[in-house]
Amino acid sequence: QYYEDDTHVREMSRDQDSWLTAQLSLTPSYKHTVVFQHIPWFLRSPDEEKEYFNICQPLRENMLNKLHSAGVSKIFTGHYHRNAGGWYKDMELVVTSAVGPPLGDDGNGYRVVKVTECDISHKYVNIEL
Secondary structure: OOOOOOOOOHHHHHHHHHHHHHHHOOHHHOOOOEEEOOOOOOOOOOOOOOOOOOOOOOHHHHHHHHHHHOOOOEEEEOOOOOOEEEEEOOEEEEEOOOOOOOOOOOOOEEEEEEEOOOOEEEEEEEOOO
16 A cells, blocks of 8 residues: 555656546445545544554555545545454444454454445454354
8 A cells, every 4th residue: 555655666656646536526426435545544543542453643644634624524444453443433444354364363254234225234243263
């Protein structure tokens, strides 16, 4: 994910950001807008310290504002190999554990996301190995 480190791919990073800006400009015509990405902006709180598993400030705050302003309601991520998440205003960030080896106590699994006319809900499903 270029937001974490674009040292060797600056042009691709700019292209990705331009593409995202263009996509977010279309969101007023959508019923629901969600984002799927690998590295979470935060694990539990938007104002937490930077660590290996989240994105640094001030980029984090700027991007959360950008996504929220565009009407994004959910951000689904991974990378942490544990379940986590939290809220930025009324926008939920959901961090899902791994199908492969998890790092926490959540066990192997996946997240089911249900989209209806009025809502988006989700739940983590453990895989019995």
